Amino acid sequence: MKTVAADPKGVDSGPHFMDGDHALAEGALAAGCRFFAGYPITPSTEAAERFAERAPEVGALFIQMEDELASIAALIGAAWAGQKCMTVTCGPGFSLMVENLGLACMTETPMVIANVQRGGPSTGLPTLTAQQDMMQAKYGPHGDNMIIALCPDSPQECFDLTVEAFNLSEFYRVPVIILTDETVGHMHEKVVIPPADQINVVPRNNYSGPKEDCRPYKFDGKGGHPMVRAGDGYNFHVTGLTHNERGYPVMTAEQNNKVVTHLMEKINGNADEIIRLDEDQVDGADVVVVSYGITSRIAVKAIQDARKEGIKVGSLRLITIWPFCEKRIREISARVKAIVVPEINYGQMVLEVERNAGGRCKVISVNHCGGAVHDPQVILDAIRKASQ
Amino acid sequence: MSTQEIRFSGFGGQGIIRCALITGKALSLYDDKFATMTQAFGPEARGSACSAQLVVSDERVLYPYITHPGILMALSQEAYEKYYGELPKGGILIVEEELVKLRGEHPDLRLLRVPATRYAEELGNRLFTNLVALGFFTAVTGVVTADAMKKALPGLVPDRFLKINIKAFDKGYEHGLQMVSKNGEAAP
Numbered sequence: 001m002k003t004v005a006a007d008p009k010g011v012d013s014g015p016h017f018m019d020g021d022h023a024l025a026e027g028a029l030a031a032g033c034r035f036f037a038g039y040p041i042t043p044s045t046e047a048a049e050r051f052a053e054r055a056p057e058v059g060a061l062f063i064q065m066e067d068e069l070a071s072i073a074a075l076i077g078a079a080w081a082g083q084k085c086m087t088v089t090c091g092p093g094f095s096l097m098v099e100n101l102g103l104a105c106m107t108e109t110p111m112v113i114a115n116v117q118r119g120g121p122s123t124g125l126p127t128l129t130a131q132q133d134m135m136q137a138k139y140g141p142h143g144d145n146m147i148i149a150l151c152p153d154s155p156q157e158c159f160d161l162t163v164e165a166f167n168l169s170e171f172y173r174v175p176v177i178i179l180t181d182e183t184v185g186h187m188h189e190k191v192v193i194p195p196a197d198q199i200n201v202v203p204r205n206n207y208s209g210p211k212e213d214c215r216p217y218k219f220d221g222k223g224g225h226p227m228v229r230a231g232d233g234y235n236f237h238v239t240g241l242t243h244n245e246r247g248y249p250v251m252t253a254e255q256n257n258k259v260v261t262h263l264m265e266k267i268n269g270n271a272d273e274i275i276r277l278d279e280d281q282v283d284g285a286d287v288v289v290v291s292y293g294i295t296s297r298i299a300v301k302a303i304q305d306a307r308k309e310g311i312k313v314g315s316l317r318l319i320t321i322w323p324f325c326e327k328r329i330r331e332i333s334a335r336v337k338a339i340v341v342p343e344i345n346y347g348q349m350v351l352e353v354e355r356n357a358g359g360r361c362k363v364i365s366v367n368h369c370g371g372a373v374h375d376p377q378v379i380l381d382a383i384r385k386a387s388q
Numbered sequence: 389m390s391t392q393e394i395r396f397s398g399f400g401g402q403g404i405i406r407c408a409l410i411t412g413k414a415l416s417l418y419d420d421k422f423a424t425m426t427q428a429f430g431p432e433a434r435g436s437a438c439s440a441q442l443v444v445s446d447e448r449v450l451y452p453y454i455t456h457p458g459i460l461m462a463l464s465q466e467a468y469e470k471y472y473g474e475l476p477k478g479g480i481l482i483v484e485e486e487l488v489k490l491r492g493e494h495p496d497l498r499l500l501r502v503p504a505t506r507y508a509e510e511l512g513n514r515l516f517t518n519l520v521a522l523g524f525f526t527a528v529t530g531v532v533t534a535d536a537m538k539k540a541l542p543g544l545v546p547d548r549f550l551k552i553n554i555k556a557f558d559k560g561y562e563h564g565l566q567m568v569s570k571n572g573e574a575a576p
Contacts, residue, residue: 017413017425017540187452188409188425190416294452301450376451 001171001224003200006030006163010058011196018191020158020184021046021088024114025054026193027162028086031201033112034060035083037074039067039093042126043182044116047088068096075111076104080238082204082229084166088114090182091133092123094140101175102141103240105263108173108217110227112165115177116185119370129182130370131293131344137177138322144260146267148274149177149322151292155189161319167202168274172223172266179321181344183294183373206232215245219258221265271323278317285314287386288332289340290353292318294373299342302379311387324352333357338386342366342379362386390445392531393454397439397471398463398484403518407461408440410522410540411532415444418536424449437466444531461525462488463504463517472497482525484517500528500567507559511552519545519553520560527564534561
């Protein structure tokens with residue numbers, strides 16, 4: 001990925017005591033996002049407020065839309081008008097965005113959506129934490145889609161991963177979803193924002209060649225293809241229908257095979273480059289705890305206690321949720337007794353772990369239906385059981 | 389110090405959340421500690437007893453919520469009644485002297501009373517109550533340095549009220565130091 005230094009106008013460098021929601025907005029501004037459309041919803045509202053507050057001084061545009069359907073529709077328009085763009089929401093709002101999320105995937109429109117998860121289903125627990133939208137992020141839209149999803153465990157990572165989300169989104173021309181949660185969104189911690197020249201951002205890549213060669217799409221399973229900016233004088237078409245490389249509808253089985261294969265493979269085929277994991281003492285472990293987001297911090301507390309009891313336990317934290325780290329789980333499952341998967345849902349990412357472990361080791365789900373984080377003792381008990 | 393858990397509480401409008409923000413910022417930006425602040429966001433945060441929680445540690449805070457608070461600052465009767473039972477033996481209980489009627493002398497706790505509202509009114513406005521209480525808290529607990537607290541104020545109190553807020557902090561801080569020496573306790 002070709003990167004440049006961040007535009008200093010959007011970078012509020014220095015140490016801050018900041019909540020995760022604010023850090024999402026700061027990460028977006030640092031990454032060069034200059035368009036935000038959203039509809040306020042707890043527990044994500046503080047991110048919208050921060051962006052709105054900072055927008056005038058940075059020269060960004062903030063629009064409070066009439067609802068979440070309109071919010072993501074505005075992002076698609078803004079992206080094709082040349083802007084890096086973002087919205088924030090939580091479960092109920094994300095559900096409304098799902099239709100146009102599919103359109104953004106099909107039209108390969110870059111955007112970043114932060115889902116500050118709260119307890120569901122439906123309106124559920126507006127002010128309380130959950131990780132119940134992990135599968136929805138990938139499987140929400142109909143048809144075959146592949147998105148990228150990242151999961152921060154702290155306000156600092158809310159900043160860092162938002163910058164990364166924009167970079168991945170620009171390069172792969174795909175919506176990138178930040179799956180955080182109420183706890184991380186609302187908790188305040190130290191956040192250090194680096195100087196602009198130490199933040200690498202992928203700039204918008206707009207086509208500028210001859211008109212006859214203008215192709216807004218290329219179906220080769222790779223990233224790095226330029227966008228075409230509306231208003232630059234090129235004739236092109238953006239549609240949710242199956243299309244050719246100029247964007248015009250070609251509704252045949254052959255063309256759909258080309259398009260869908262590209263949409264899936266530009267992510268899956270580059271999974272090794274995209275996926276980021278945080279591992280601790282995985283090699284040589286009898287038990288590995290696979291966790292993400294706020295739950296990974298609670299898990300570390302349990303892991304520390306288990307190690308004091310002499311249990312060989314490692315930690316695998318998923319920073320990238322989608323694409324899933326299939327290869328790594330296959331490797332680990334061949335060498336350990338068990339994998340323990342705590343998550344604040346009824347058991348979602350554990351399904352991916354089970355699928356890739358393929359019966360080579362035990363997989364133990366430690367689920368929690370939302371509204372609070374785990375009691376570390378519950379995770380510790382699962383590790384003990386797993387080690388036997 | 390390994391880990392210290394603190395609850396700030398009072399009623400809505402007293403600047404309780406601000407107390408936790410100032411202390412958390414002071415600790416994590418200027419005192420080289422790790423601090424994680426969370427606050428009540430449910431219906432309980434809209435009026436009545438208001439509370440913010442701060443976990444302070446020399447190492448990264450893993451569990452963000454308080455489970456065994458060692459320090460409680462209660463600036464209202466309701467907050468006091470709701471939370472003092474959480475404190476372990478030897479825990480620090482700081483109450484607003486004129487707003488909280490104690491249910492006993494709490495011999496198991498280190499009880500400290502501060503007339504924060506009266507001092508704030510003497511400075512011209514009871515809005516400064518939280519800063520008086522924070523100064524007192526800083527002096528009697530030793531969790532955070534006064535220097536760090538003052539550095540943390542810009543950005544968390546309006547610029548035009550910065551000086552008077554520092555004055556309020558100093559007032560509470562001095563009262564706290566006096567109380568510590570009067571009680572014959574070692575200064576923190």
